[in-house]
Amino acid sequence: MEDGNFLTDDFLRQLINVGEVDILVGLPTHNNAKTVGSIVHTIRTGILRSFPRERAVIINADGGSRDGTPELITGVSIDDVRRDSGVYALRTLHAISTKYASTPQSEVAMRTIMAAAELLRAKACIVISPESESVTPEWISNLVRPVYSGGFDLVSPTYHRHKFDGLLMTNLLYPMVRALYGVRIREAYMPEFGFSGRLGSQFLGQNRWNDGIGENGTELRLTLAAVTGGFRICQSFLGKKDPVEGRAADLVPALRHSVGVLFSALEPDFNAWSTVSGSQEVPSIGTDPELILDPLRVNRKRLRDMFVSGVSELESVFQTILSAATLAELKRIAGLREEEFRYPAELWVRTVYEFAAAYQKSVISRDHIIQALAPLFRGRVFTFVVENRNGSASDVANHIEGLCLEFERLKPYLLEIWKSKQ
Amino acid sequence: MNPTTKDALWYKDAIIYQVHVRTFNDSNGDGIGDFLGLEKKLDYLQELGVNAIWLMPFFPSPLRDDGYDIADYDSVHPSYGTLEDFRKVLDSAHQRGIRVIIEMVLNHTSDQHPWFQEARISQDNPRRDWYVWSDSDTRFKDTRIIFLDTEKSNWAWDPASKSFYWHRFFSHQPDLNYDNPAVREQMWSVMKFWLEMGVDGFRLDAVPYLIEREGTNCENLPETHAIIKELRRRLDEQFPGRMLLAEANQWPADLRPYFGDSDEFHMAFHFPLMPRMFMGLKLEDRKPITEILQQTPEIPPSCQWSLFLRNHDELTLEMVTDIERDYMYDMYAQDKTMRLNLGIRRRLAPLLNNDRRRIELMNAIVMSLPGTPIIYYGDEIAMGDNISLGDRNGVRTPMQWTGGWNAGFSNAEPEKLYAPLIHDPVYGYPAVNVAAQRESEHSLFHWMQRIIAVRKSSAVFGRGSIEFLYPANHRILAYLRRLGNESVLMVNNLSSAAQAVELDLRRYKGNVLIEMFGNNLFPRVGELPYLLTLGPYQSYWFRLRRV
Numbered sequence: 017m018e019d020g021n022f023l024t025d026d027f028l029r030q031l032i033n034v035g036e037v038d039i040l041v042g043l044p045t046h047n048n049a050k051t052v053g054s055i056v057h058t059i060r061t062g063i064l065r066s067f068p069r070e071r072a073v074i075i076n077a078d079g080g081s082r083d084g085t086p087e088l089i090t091g092v093s094i095d096d097v098r099r100d101s102g103v104y105a106l107r108t109l110h111a112i113s114t115k116y117a118s119t120p121q122s123e124v125a126m127r128t129i130m131a132a133a134e135l136l137r138a139k140a141c142i143v144i145s146p147e148s149e150s151v152t153p154e155w156i157s158n159l160v161r162p163v164y165s166g167g168f169d170l171v172s173p174t175y176h177r178h179k180f181d182g183l184l185m186t187n188l189l190y191p192m193v194r195a196l197y198g199v200r201i202r203e204a205y206m207p208e209f210g211f212s213g214r215l216g217s218q219f220l221g222q223n224r225w226n227d228g229i230g231e232n233g234t235e236l237r238l239t240l241a242a243v244t245g246g247f248r249i250c251q252s253f254l255g256k257k258d259p260v261e262g263r264a265a266d267l268v269p270a271l272r273h274s275v276g277v278l279f280s281a282l283e284p285d286f287n288a289w290s291t292v293s294g295s296q297e298v299p300s301i302g303t304d305p306e307l308i309l310d311p312l313r314v315n316r317k318r319l320r321d322m323f324v325s326g327v328s329e330l331e332s333v334f335q336t337i338l339s340a341a342t343l344a345e346l347k348r349i350a351g352l353r354e355e356e357f358r359y360p361a362e363l364w365v366r367t368v369y370e371f372a373a374a375y376q377k378s379v380i381s382r383d384h385i386i387q388a389l390a391p392l393f394r395g396r397v398f399t400f401v402v403e404n405r406n407g408s409a410s411d412v413a414n415h416i417e418g419l420c421l422e423f424e425r426l427k428p429y430l431l432e433i434w435k436s437k438q
Numbered sequence: 439m440n441p442t443t444k445d446a447l448w449y450k451d452a453i454i455y456q457v458h459v460r461t462f463n464d465s466n467g468d469g470i471g472d473f474l475g476l477e478k479k480l481d482y483l484q485e486l487g488v489n490a491i492w493l494m495p496f497f498p499s500p501l502r503d504d505g506y507d508i509a510d511y512d513s514v515h516p517s518y519g520t521l522e523d524f525r526k527v528l529d530s531a532h533q534r535g536i537r538v539i540i541e542m543v544l545n546h547t548s549d550q551h552p553w554f555q556e557a558r559i560s561q562d563n564p565r566r567d568w569y570v571w572s573d574s575d576t577r578f579k580d581t582r583i584i585f586l587d588t589e590k591s592n593w594a595w596d597p598a599s600k601s602f603y604w605h606r607f608f609s610h611q612p613d614l615n616y617d618n619p620a621v622r623e624q625m626w627s628v629m630k631f632w633l634e635m636g637v638d639g640f641r642l643d644a645v646p647y648l649i650e651r652e653g654t655n656c657e658n659l660p661e662t663h664a665i666i667k668e669l670r671r672r673l674d675e676q677f678p679g680r681m682l683l684a685e686a687n688q689w690p691a692d693l694r695p696y697f698g699d700s701d702e703f704h705m706a707f708h709f710p711l712m713p714r715m716f717m718g719l720k721l722e723d724r725k726p727i728t729e730i731l732q733q734t735p736e737i738p739p740s741c742q743w744s745l746f747l748r749n750h751d752e753l754t755l756e757m758v759t760d761i762e763r764d765y766m767y768d769m770y771a772q773d774k775t776m777r778l779n780l781g782i783r784r785r786l787a788p789l790l791n792n793d794r795r796r797i798e799l800m801n802a803i804v805m806s807l808p809g810t811p812i813i814y815y816g817d818e819i820a821m822g823d824n825i826s827l828g829d830r831n832g833v834r835t836p837m838q839w840t841g842g843w844n845a846g847f848s849n850a851e852p853e854k855l856y857a858p859l860i861h862d863p864v865y866g867y868p869a870v871n872v873a874a875q876r877e878s879e880h881s882l883f884h885w886m887q888r889i890i891a892v893r894k895s896s897a898v899f900g901r902g903s904i905e906f907l908y909p910a911n912h913r914i915l916a917y918l919r920r921l922g923n924e925s926v927l928m929v930n931n932l933s934s935a936a937q938a939v940e941l942d943l944r945r946y947k948g949n950v951l952i953e954m955f956g957n958n959l960f961p962r963v964g965e966l967p968y969l970l971t972l973g974p975y976q977s978y979w980f981r982l983r984r985v
Contacts, residue, residue, distance in 0.1 A: 032938055033910035035722075069765060071722075096728040097908045106761060107723040108912035 023131055027114035031135050034110045038070035039063065039160055040138035044125030045076055048146035049083035055151050059144060060092045060109065062156025068106050070164075073136065076113035077128040079120030085146070086113035122273070123225065126234035130220045138213050140164035142171075143235070145207035150175075150258045158252045159210035162301055169247035171210035172201050172239065172298075174305040175257035179404055179412045180312050183397050184267075186416050188368060189236075189274055195423035196282070196430075197243045198292035202251060202305070205236045205274040215247050232269075233277030240281050244288040253302030268390050276386045279375040282434075290431060295424060307409040319398040320357055324350045326391020333388050337374040339433075342366050346392070359392075359399040361422040367392055368423075369430040376434065448537065449639065449681045449705055449810055450742045451900040453890055455488040456749060457815040458504075459496045459518045460856055462837050464848035469855040471836070471847070473514070473523035477530050479839075482872065486818060486883070487890035490537040492641055492683075494750060496524070500550045500610075504750070504834065505541075506643060507548035507611050511628040528636050537638035539683065544625055545644040546611040554612050558598045568621050569612045570604035570650060578604070581656040587779050606647045606656075616648040616665055626672055633673070639681030639704075645696065646686045658692050666702045681705060683744055687756055690734040700738040708734070708743040708809060710757035713766060715747070715800060716789065717758075720769045722933040724915040726762075728906055731807070742900070743809035747800055748817055751830055752781030753789070775825050785833050787820035792864060794820075795975035798885060799930060802977035803915065805893050806928045808904045818886040819875050822865020827857065835860055838867040845871060892954050892979065898924045907941055914939040914972070918982075925982040927951065931972035940967035951980040 023031075041059050045052055056074065063072045076089040094109040116124045126143070133141045140163035144151060162168040185203060193204045211219075219241050242249050282289065327334070327350040334343050345363055352358075368389075375385050404412045445451075463475030473496075483491060495505030496518050505515070514524050531538050547554055556565035575593035583589050584606055593602040594609035603612045614621050629640060649661040666682075673680055684696045684706040696703045711734075714726035737743070753770070755763045763780065770789055771782040782789070790796040797820060804811050816837055823832045835857050839846030845859050845867035852859070860866050875881035893899045902921035909916055913933040919926045925946070931937050943949075943963045951960035951968075960980065961968075972978065 029940075030910070033912070035911065035913055035933065035937070036935070068761060069721075095908070095912060096725045096732070096906075104759070104761075106717075106726075106765060107721045108725050110912075 023128065023135075024114060027112075027128075027132075028135075030110075030112040030114070031132055034073045034112065034136060036071065037073045037136045038139050039067055039072040039164065040129070040133045040136060040141040041072070041074045041156070042126075042129030042133070042141060042143040043074060043076045043089060043146055044079070044120075044122060044129065044143070045081060045085045045089070045146040046079035046120035047081045047083045047085060049081070049085045049088060051149050052085055052146045053088045055144065055146060055148060056089050056092050056111070058151050058153055059156055060094070060103075060111075062153035063109065064103070064105055065153050066157035067160065067164075071107065072109055073138075074109070074111040075129055075132050076111070077125035078113055078115045079117055079125060080115060086115065089113055122232055123234050126238075127220070127225055130216045133213060133216045134220055138216075140210060140212065141216055142210040143208060148207060148257070150256055151208075152255055155208065155254045158254055158302060159208060162250050162252055163210050163212045166250070166301075167248060168210075168250045168299075169212040169215040170239065170242040170249045171252045171301075172203050172249065173206055173208050173254045174202050174251050174300070174302075175254055176306050176308055177257050178259070178308040178310065178312060179407070179409070180314060180401060181257070181259045181308075183400060184270060184274060184393070187364070187396055187400055187419065188393070189278065190416070191365075191420040191423040192278065192368060192372075193239070193243075194295045194420050195427050196289040196292065197240065197285075198289075198295045199243050199249065200295050200297050200420075201239060201243075201249065204239045205233065205277075206239070207235075208254065209235060209238070210252070211238060211242075212247075215242055215245070218245060232273040236274055236277045237281060240278075240285060244285050250299040250301055253300070253305055256308075267393070268387055271386050271389055271393070272383065275389065276375075276382070279372050279386075280382070282372060283376050286434075290434075293424075293427070295420075307412050309409060314401050316398055316401055317354065319394045319401070320354055322391050323359075323395030323398065326388075326394070330388050330391065333380065333384065336379045337385060337388065338367065338370045342370055346395075349395075357395075357398065358402070359395045361419045362426070364396045364399075364419070365422045365426045366429065369426060370433060372430065373433040446679045447740060447901075448679070449490070449683075451894070451897060452490040452537065452810050453488045453805075453893065454490040454492050454539065454744070454810060454812040455483055455486070455815065456492045456494070456746075456812050458494040458750065458834060460505075461834055462815060462847075463839070464850065467849040468517070469848050469850035470517045471856075472517065473519040473527045477523075477527045480527070480530050480534055480536065483536060484534045485887070487887055487894065488813065489535055489894075490539060490638070491531060492539040492812065493541060495541045495543060500548055502548070502610050503608055504830070506543055507546075507550075507608070508543050509548040509550045509552075512631055525635060532636070538636075539639040539641055539681070540632060540637050541643060542629060542632075542640040543643040544614070545647050546605060546607060546613045549610045549612055558596050558603075561599060561601070566599075567618050568615055570615045571599070572602045572604070575602045578650050578652060578654075578656050580654060581606075581650070585779055604650060606644065613647065613650075616662070622665060622668070626669060629669065629673075630676070633677045633680055637680075639683060641683045641685060642703075643685050645684050645703075646688060646692075658686075658688065658695065663695055663698065663702060666696070667698060670698075670701055670703070683707070687754055689757055690730070694735040694737065697737045697741040700740045704740070705742045705744045705810065708745055709754060711743075711807075712746060713753060713755055713758050713762070715803060716753070716770060717762060717766060718915070719790075719796060719800065719932055720765075722913050724912055724932060727803075727915060728908075731904075731906070744812060745804045745807055745809035746812040746814070747804050748784075748786045748789070748814045748833070749812070750814065750834060752778045752783040754779075754781045756780045773825070778830065783823075783825065783830050783832055785821060785823040786814070786817045787865065788822050792820060792822075793975075794882065797882065798889075799932070799975040799977050801886065801889060802928075802979070803930055805889055806899060806919065806926075806979065807917075808902070808919070810900060811893075813886070818883055819870055819872055820865075820882050821870055822860050822862065824858065824860055831857060838871040840871050840873040841868040846873070888955060895954075896924060896926065896981075897921055898926050902926075907943075909939045909941055911937055911939045913937050916941060925949075926954070927978075927980040927982060929970060929972065929978040929980070931974065931976045934974050936971060936973050938969065938971050940969050943968045946982050948984055949982040950985050952983055954979040954981055 078086045093111040094105045140160045142159040162171045194200050460471045462471045463479045465475035497508045498510040499505045557569050646657040649659045650656045681704045684703040687709045714730045718727040825832045836847040875883035898919045898921040902919040905918045907916040915930040946963045950962045
């Protein structure tokens with residue numbers, strides 16, 4: 017069992033009172049009072065509606081909220097002390113909270129939730145983003161049930177998303193995880209997910225929590241751990257996912273938490289991914305996700321400008337990361353006029369793979385490598401937006417599939433530069 | 439000693455043993471239990487420690503509903519003996535300090551009762567209006583059917599008088615018409631007959647259904663309460679110190695009026711609590727228990743709830759929600775043959791998988807919550823049931839006294855017994871019997887003896903107030919009972935795993951806890967939460983004492 021000493025005495029006391037549970041819902045928060053109230057009520061409704069007989073707990077790991085977020089969560093407890101005439105429940109439902117720090121650290125929050133899950137011997141655990149205002153009671157069932165009664169160890173979500181939402185997922189994470197690990201998980205860096213107690217315990221015990229590589233992106237590392245550990249994975253359709261406001265400006269942190277984690281996992285996982293060829297679908301539960309095609313204004317000029325200035329300003333950095341041919345090609349397209357500009361799939365895949373190899377060798381600071389990818393990603397997004405501006409759902413799906421195949425096709429190239437870099 | 443000369447509130451301190459004469463002991467070898475057989479076993483009941491017995495119907499009857507279909511109210515069924523035999527039981531019980539409560543079925547008679555036989559002769563018969571008749575079966579449409587598994591309607595066609603008659607239970611049990619003053623007078627005469635003989639109280643069967651009114655559900659009507667008030671007035675005037683116990687399977691709020699202003703029933707069964715105790719145990723969560731008790735209204739000081747785990751009927755699930763009922767069925771009666779009407783026809787031990795720890799815990803709770811506990815015969819030795827027998831007969835098999843011939847119940851040939859003995863390897867009489875448990879120091883019988891003795895050691899259990907503690911650990915059901923200067927603390931672990939619990943006992947700072955079974959001291963209460971650990975299904979009873 018994971019050393020639980022990092023949990024506070026007060027939290028341990030709360031866990032003792034909760035006791036063994038069947039279902040654990042984790043909510044990592046930091047100043048989410050604006051959204052978390054309705055989310056946690058929806059979670060409670062989902063539990064009561066779909067799992068009225070099961071022992072369940074909602075666990076909040078809070079990074080020092082000052083807006084009353086924890087109180088909103090603990091307030092949905094159902095017990096025999098506070099009577100809520102509007103709610104019927106067969107049994108007690110605990111909603112407990114612990115403050116782990118004065119600043120948010122998703123890794124600590126996730127570790128707290130997983131340690132609690134292990135101590136409570138939770139059979140099925142899910143994590144819900146405190147910003148997911150789209151959450152419905154059905155989400156709870158769709159995430160829990162595959163683990164609780166379906167025998168799966170990891171439930172990755174799928175959503176109806178706008179075609180230009182989740183571009184980091186569609187243009188990098190999904191195709192790269194698919195190509196390298198051989199599994200077609202659409203949302204490998206997932207805001208909501210479910211996992212079994214078995215997977216949680218094993219992941220908790222991997223003890224990569226304090227070695228610097230796993231400070232963020234625990235969600236992605238859990239996915240990769242499930243894949244490399246041979247755990248049963250499925251995808252479960254949740255519904256429409258609204259993008260979170262203000263997220264567009266957070267590209268570099270998002271790259272750190274996702275691409276950085278993926279790159280850092282490639283070294284310890286080398287034996288697992290280097291032998292994989294092709295990719296397999298994972299079982300999917302529920303409706304197939306659809307792309308939403310509503311018109312959406314994207315500032316393409318800004319994307320291209322940031323790409324062009326990035327290529328120019330970071331040339332010396334790129335010289336340490338990229339091959340001469342790739343860099344030359346990037347410089348060439350940076351010189352194209354906007355209407356001619358195109359960042360083709362093959363060049364994008366080579367770029368990403370060369371970044372991954374450079375990351376593995378630590379040719380410069382790894383964080384600088386991740387930051388340097390940002391302007392290039394914007395260039396790739398420009399092309400994706402232009403290519404799919406008027407595209408139908410199947411057009412967009414075909415473009416994503418084409419990119420995935422390109423990642424798979426060029427995987428030998430990654431292996432080649434990976435080994436040569438060694 | 440005649441206990442009837444003592445405290446008028448005797449029923450608050452009682453521990454009642456429910457027994458059917460037919461099932462307990464056969465003195466004449468005809469295969470059917472009888473009064474003289476029962477009398478011989480009164481020493482056993484005294485040894486167990488109970489101080490009241492409730493006898494199920496023993497009146498002449500066609501026995502199509504185990505005696506709840508009475509054909510003569512002023513006599514006893516010949517199979518059980520004579521009126522003289524009954525008097526003998528009454529006197530012997532009183533000599534041992536044991537009160538005797540008998541069954542009285544007011545709502546209906548057997549269709550074999552002479553009153554009904556007369557009533558159906560013609561529409562002009564003087565007895566005609568003693569029952570509820572109709573030309574159609576559409577009256578009182580809003581009334582539920584209780585025996586859903588057997589009855590399609592509350593009306594039955596009488597071909598003799600070519601009319602429908604009203605029955606809330608089986609169609610062979612026509613309801614008496616309490617709008618008729620002659621019926622009310624007659625039924626008081628019946629009660630008076632037995633009270634004059636010396637019985638200490640009545641368990642009045644099916645009381646919510648005495649009166650019917652169009653446009654209502656024909657339950658708990660004001661006119662019904664008026665009838666009960668009149669019976670109570672006469673009882674208090676003519677037979678002070680006797681007791682009326684209501685069988686009214688209703689929600690607590692609907693039950694409360696049956697106590698009136700101390701002018702209706704002295705006691706009433708708390709039906710909704712019982713299934714919730716089983717639910718709380720299976721859920722390992724005190725919530726169902728505390729919630730129903732929170733919803734239970736205060737009753738007048740002289741009144742008392744009657745608490746039970748099991749009885750002669752199915753474990754009724756009428757007073758639970760649909761979700762709760764489904765849960766109970768799935769948890770306690772997966773085999774559908776165990777289900778009857780809206781309930782589960784099983785005994786205590788099989789319901790609890792013969793788990794001694796759970797049997798003890800449930801008894802500890804029922805013995806310590808506010809109310810008077812009732813023990814169903816045989817449950818003190820964890821007798822089993824026989825679900826292959828129809829209706830509720832599976833929980834009415836012969837008492838298992840020994841491992842010998844017919845379980846010591848009867849000298850008759852086995853095929854003559856009124857019902858087959860339990861033979862299975864777990865609950866069969868060779869394994870489960872009084873004689874064996876008397877010999878074993880750690881038997882359930884001896885444990886029941888001890889808990890009864892502890893309960894009887896203090897009036898706080900029967901008469902004290904209750905205050906629930908709500909420790910954050912929901913698996914722990916903890917409460918304080920108080921009477922005058924005496925306080926006792928009950929802590930029950932509903933979980934199959936050991937539990938730690940912190941109790942807020944600051945108000946009792948300076949008190950020590952004395953465990954009531956071993957009289958052992960526990961640490962003094964201080965400012966900090968009082969930490970206790972309990973094993974699986976463990977129960978503690980503490981006396982709080984300032985030292």
